[in-house]
Amino acid sequence: MMAQQHASTPIVEGLFEIVAGTPKLIGSQCHACNTIYFPQALSCRNPKCRDKSVEQTFLPHGGTLYSYTVQRYQPPPLFRMDHWSPYALGLVDLGDGLQVMGMLTGIKLDEIAIGMTLKLVVEPLYSDAEIGEKLTYKFAPAERAGAA
Amino acid sequence: MTRSVYVLGAGAHPWGKWPDKPQLQLAHEAMNLALADASLAWPEIQGLVAASSRFEGGMGWGLHANEVVQSVAEQGIPCINVGGACAAGAVAFQTAYALIASGQHDVVAVLGAERMPKGFIPRPPGSPDDISDSDYLRWVAMGATNPAYWAIEANRRKFDFGTSDETLARAAVMMRKNASGNRLARFRAATSIEEVLASPMVADPLHLLEICPVSDGAAAVILGTEEYTRKTGRKPVEVAGCAIATGEFGDPARRIPTVSTNVLPNVSHTSEVVNAVNSACEMAGIGPEDVDVLEMADNTVWHLLSWPELFGFYEPGQGDWMLDNGKLEIGGQISVNPSGGFLSFGEATTAQAVLQICELTWQLRGEAEGHQVPDATIGMSAVLGLGANGGSVILKT
Ligand SMILES: [Zn+2]
Numbered sequence: 240m241m242a243q244q245h246a247s248t249p250i251v252e253g254l255f256e257i258v259a260g261t262p263k264l265i266g267s268q269c270h271a272c273n274t275i276y277f278p279q280a281l282s283c284r285n286p287k288c289r290d291k292s293v294e295q296t297f298l299p300h301g302g303t304l305y306s307y308t309v310q311r312y313q314p315p316p317l318f319r320m321d322h323w324s325p326y327a328l329g330l331v332d333l334g335d336g337l338q339v340m341g342m343l344t345g346i347k348l349d350e351i352a353i354g355m356t357l358k359l360v361v362e363p364l365y366s367d368a369e370i371g372e373k374l375t376y377k378f379a380p381a382e383r384a385g386a387a
Numbered sequence: 388m389t390r391s392v393y394v395l396g397a398g399a400h401p402w403g404k405w406p407d408k409p410q411l412q413l414a415h416e417a418m419n420l421a422l423a424d425a426s427l428a429w430p431e432i433q434g435l436v437a438a439s440s441r442f443e444g445g446m447g448w449g450l451h452a453n454e455v456v457q458s459v460a461e462q463g464i465p466c467i468n469v470g471g472a473c474a475a476g477a478v479a480f481q482t483a484y485a486l487i488a489s490g491q492h493d494v495v496a497v498l499g500a501e502r503m504p505k506g507f508i509p510r511p512p513g514s515p516d517d518i519s520d521s522d523y524l525r526w527v528a529m530g531a532t533n534p535a536y537w538a539i540e541a542n543r544r545k546f547d548f549g550t551s552d553e554t555l556a557r558a559a560v561m562m563r564k565n566a567s568g569n570r571l572a573r574f575r576a577a578t579s580i581e582e583v584l585a586s587p588m589v590a591d592p593l594h595l596l597e598i599c600p601v602s603d604g605a606a607a608v609i610l611g612t613e614e615y616t617r618k619t620g621r622k623p624v625e626v627a628g629c630a631i632a633t634g635e636f637g638d639p640a641r642r643i644p645t646v647s648t649n650v651l652p653n654v655s656h657t658s659e660v661v662n663a664v665n666s667a668c669e670m671a672g673i674g675p676e677d678v679d680v681l682e683m684a685d686n687t688v689w690h691l692l693s694w695p696e697l698f699g700f701y702e703p704g705q706g707d708w709m710l711d712n713g714k715l716e717i718g719g720q721i722s723v724n725p726s727g728g729f730l731s732f733g734e735a736t737t738a739q740a741v742l743q744i745c746e747l748t749w750q751l752r753g754e755a756e757g758h759q760v761p762d763a764t765i766g767m768s769a770v771l772g773l774g775a776n777g778g779s780v781i782l783k784t
Contacts, residue, residue, distance in 0.1 A: 311589055337647060338647060342529050385434045
């Protein structure tokens with residue numbers, strides 16, 4: 240209850256937003272060639288593109304699992320997570336040639352399968368009496384994404 | 388004008404952990420060995436190109452060549468310090484090559500010397516803590532370690548080609564077998580598939596013994612003209628091709644430390660290295676089928692299976708069969724990392740690509756004691772560095 244006075248906030252500002260109860264990743268789209276980037280980009284990076292100017296956009300909030308791993312060792316201290324235990328990291332194909340990495344949640348480590356359909360969710364990573372609860376984006380099996 | 392360039396001498400300090408030797412001393416020892424190998428001394432050196440490190444030495448500004456010259460031979464020669472992270476040694480080599488090929492200088496040294504920090508590599512000072520720094524993002528948002536990126540590639544390979552855990556482990560076994568005959572390697576004890584698979588899982592499917600650790604080490608190469616190589620009285624080792632490249636937009640490789648990839652059809656995976664290899668082959672007028680020895684960056688066993696396929700040595704997915712049937716061993720169809728590779732050396736980042744060129748030189752001269760590839764006449768190196776830096780060197784005799 241200590242964290243009550245603080246709002247839950249994204250782990251990094253500008254990474255995602257919750258719009259009408261639905262989490263959305265914030266990216267950029269090029270005006271000229273329509274390429275989508277995540278996270279938000281300073282410029283289009285397509286070498287064939289002459290315009291280069293980008294504007295903020297929300298990314299598709301679901302995709303298919305392209306590949307994954309399970310991290311068995313705790314990452315260095317810049318990463319914080321309450322109740323650490325090995326967790327899965329996935330590479331999710333959001334369509335339009337964009338693949339995004341993120342933690343997987345809501346699935347047993349031995350039931351993860353390449354090709355499965357995933358939905359974006361937002362979950363607390365850790366909470367801290369000083370700064371409150373920190374949220375990150377994750378991907379969960381599509382059928383239970385509503386639980387977030 | 389373009390002149391032929393030759394490797395006059397090569398020298399390397401053994402890889403390991405050397406807490407009592409500062410980076411500068413490792414650099415001196417490698418340079419002294421390379422000079423002796425070339426039957427030269429500092430007064431003949433007309434330029435020094437060093438791979439810049441951010442970990443130690445170089446007066447804090449990556450001035451590693453200046454620091455070496457000031458400590459041993461203040462003779463007014465050009466000192467060039469080049470960045471390229473783990474590919475810096477290849478960038479240094481390319482630079483030295485150009486100084487000689489252009490006719491500007493006759494004898495130029497290339498140096499990479501590194502002492503790696505303990506534990507995880509810290510972020511550089513001054514990095515912003517926001518979405519513009521993907522190295523920050525990958526840590527705080529998901530804790531993605533370097534092995535996680537490689538593991539994601541390896542798991543996809545298992546899905547695409549049915550690569551087995553035993554085949555992945557066999558690559559690590561082969562590296563140790565090769566290293567057993569190389570006195571410069573750090574890990575020289577033989578291992579087995581059982582031992583590799585019993586080592587702790589780091590990031591599925593990669594075990595501890597399937598991922599290269601970090602080491603301290605130093606390597607140097609002296610390059611020179613045809614006239615100088617004649618004076619050595621040795622079998623000439625010529626630079627047949629060398630190239631550096633950076634990554635291409637649309638490359639599907641999971642590039643450390645990004646958290647997303649824009650994938651386009653018809654762009655090579657690990658394009659920075661593939662493009663460097665292709666350019667070096669074109670310059671040398673050879674194809675992959677002509678290469679006897681490949682020294683490549685094996686940060687993991689996945690790299691050993693996939694990179695030769697990406698370079699066109701054989702079809703995608705064929706690496707498993709090649710490895711399982713001994714075709715990649717010393718004296719096989721193509722000898723991959725007869726040195727024992729990064730897996731047996733540990734990575735001394737900026738020194739690694741220079742070591743690869745030393746190894747190729749010794750192989751082509753027939754001096755790779757204990758791990759010699761029979762009748763090797765063409766050798767190729769391939770290396771990858773942060774920032775999407777790729778480099779490749781082809782030597783011939
Ligand atoms: Zn564009």
